[in-house]
Amino acid sequence: MARWEGNARGRLxxxxxxxxEEQGYDRTTVAQIAQxxxxxxxxxxxxxxxxxxxxxGGAQELGEQLVTAIGDVPEGTGALRTLLAAFATAPRVFRPHEFLLRRAAVIAANPPLQERELIKMATVSEEITAALLSRGFDRATARxxxxIGLAVLRVTTERWVTEEHTDFAGFGEALTAGAAEVLAVVADGVPSAPAS
Structure with a gap:
């Protein structure tokens, strides 16, 4: 993490x-940030x-990491399992825990930033869908x-950040638990077949 903090991008x-945090997003200028x-x-x-x-800025890195990781999953793996395997590699591009927690608070306090986050995640979503299509999945399955995969990733990441984990060593296990929770909610909403 020290390398990230020492480079120009990390410093910015x-x-x-x-x-x-100190003066609000709207009152902060690029000149002040650089200074x-x-x-x-x-x-x-x-x-x-x-x-x-x-x-x-990390959204582009995340998209690239996930698309690469999707390509590394063995052929014949189902679409959702492919994504979960790829998502387990996401911590490779995550910012330090404290930064993620503070970033979330700044975004939560600013509706235009919340909108921007949705736009960025929509771009990541399209990249992931395209990666699944290139593996031969049909459009409906890929979408x-x-x-579902991004819902799992969001739930897992939000929990991971707020539970104050200082490293991402167990992120894969947390992702599996998040997937089980999301799939349980999905299964609960599926109507039973009528009795014959």
Missing amino acids: EQAALALF RANLTERSFYRWFTDKREVLF LATD
Whole structure:
């Protein structure tokens, strides 16, 4: 984690997050973020297109990681199992726990940032669906597996962050537990076949 904190991108992310917490997202400027990180505005724009992206830059990395991991799952694995195996690799690109917790609070306090998060996750969703289609799954299966899989990932990640885990060593087990919970809810809503 020290490497992440020491690089320019990590410094900009940390500086922006601190300023968003101190004075609010709307009152924070790119110039202030760069100054807090001891960098120039030009350095900021090498990494981010605008100040929103400081909070969402990891979405692209997450999408790339998941698509790569989907490709690494053995052929013949079902769509949802493929996604769960891929999602277990997500911590490779996660930011440090404290950053994720603070980031969630900043986003929760700002409706436009909540909207931006939904847009970013929609992009990740499309990438995942495309990866499943390329493995030969039909569109309906790929779409449904993606929707269910992302629900599992969201539940697991939210729980993981709020339960103050300091590392991601057991993330795969937490993901399996999250999948069981989501699938139990799905099964509860499925009507029984009528008795003959």
